[in-house]
Amino acid sequence: xxxxxxxQPGMFVQEKEAVTLDCTYDTSDPSYGLFWYKQPSSGEMIFxxxxxxxxxxxxxxxxxxxxxxxARKSAxxxxxxxxxxxxxxxxxxxxxxxxxxQFYFGTGTSLTVIP
Amino acid sequence: DAEITQSPRHKITETGRQVTLACHxxxxxxxxxxxxxxxxxxxxxxxxxxxxxxxxxxEVSDGYSVSRSNTEDLPLTLESAASSQTSVYFCASSxxxxxxSGELFFGxxxxxxxx
Numbered sequence: 001x002x003x004x005x006x007x008q009p010g011m012f013v014q015e016k017e018a019v020t021l022d023c024t025y026d027t028s029d030p031s032y033g034l035f036w037y038k039q040p041s042s043g044e045m046i047f048x049x050x051x052x053x054x055x056x057x058x059x060x061x062x063x064x065x066x067x068x069x070x071a072r073k074s075a076x077x078x079x080x081x082x083x084x085x086x087x088x089x090x091x092x093x094x095x096x097x098x099x100x101x102q103f104y105f106g107t108g109t110s111l112t113v114i115p
Numbered sequence: 116d117a118e119i120t121q122s123p124r125h126k127i128t129e130t131g132r133q134v135t136l137a138c139h140x141x142x143x144x145x146x147x148x149x150x151x152x153x154x155x156x157x158x159x160x161x162x163x164x165x166x167x168x169x170x171x172x173x174e175v176s177d178g179y180s181v182s183r184s185n186t187e188d189l190p191l192t193l194e195s196a197a198s199s200q201t202s203v204y205f206c207a208s209s210x211x212x213x214x215x216s217g218e219l220f221f222g223x224x225x226x227x228x229x230x
Contacts, residue, residue: 006157033216045205045221052216091157093219101146101165101211102173103219107157 002026004092006106013082014114020067021077021109023092029053032096034075035103036066039089048090051075079111087113117142121206121222129230134193136225138206145211147189148219149173149181151202158205164189165211196229203227 005024013019025034036048051059051066059066067076079086092106119140128134140147145166150158160173162181170181178200180192193200206222 035218037219037221043203043224045207045219045224047218047220050216050218095209095217102160102163103148103207103209105150105158107155 002106003104004094004106006092006109008109009107010110010112012112012114013079013086015084016081018078018080019082019111021079021090021092021111023075023077023106025073025075025092025094027073027094027096027099029096029099031098032094034066034068035093035095036064036075036077037091037093038086039091039108040085041088045091049077082113084113084115087111119206119208119220119222121204121225123225124223125226127228127230128196130197131195134196134227136191136193136204136206136227138189138191138222139187140206140208140220140222141187142208142210142220143186144208144220145186146209147183148207148209149179149189149191150205150207151175151200152205152224153202161191161204162189193227196227198229201227201229 032053034051038046049061049064051068063080065078089108091108122137148163149161159175164183204225207219210217
């Protein structure tokens, strides 16, 4: 079974609107971390936001927030007030520190912000 | 500032040749990883290391090898390059804290073309 599933290969959003990128995960470990990375067309991987499995509050970093629904095993990224510079690939990832300590990545969502 | 660097950034080689991609990090991280990125597959783990002289196979390790002789470096070797290994390769590192937090730090990527 896939550890991380991103079901939206491509998304479009109007500039200044909010957009939600979906991510579901699969783990039986009680301790895990969830991450989102941005990859612009230049190719580098940029860390955006982190959510721990024991965190009570949803993580926020500026215009990024993570909608963490533990029972549903989802960790959706919400980008508010989209900007043209948000056009990029977005990857969801999970780390299981007590199960090999590896990072598992989804296949990514390509976001295009329309002016 | 600490960083992680990859070289070469771009390489074209011929089928059957041996190729080595270098990865050097100054974060003093114990954990180092090699991923390949292909359209539709996201990032797939090739090999990883949790410390000096430790190496482990990831999900797509066939045709690749790594060695870890010091903390800073994890070179990736393609013993006999194949066209199927044309890809973008990312090296990454993370702290080994036993916690779920602690993101992956990525190199800039190495684009390899096998003709």
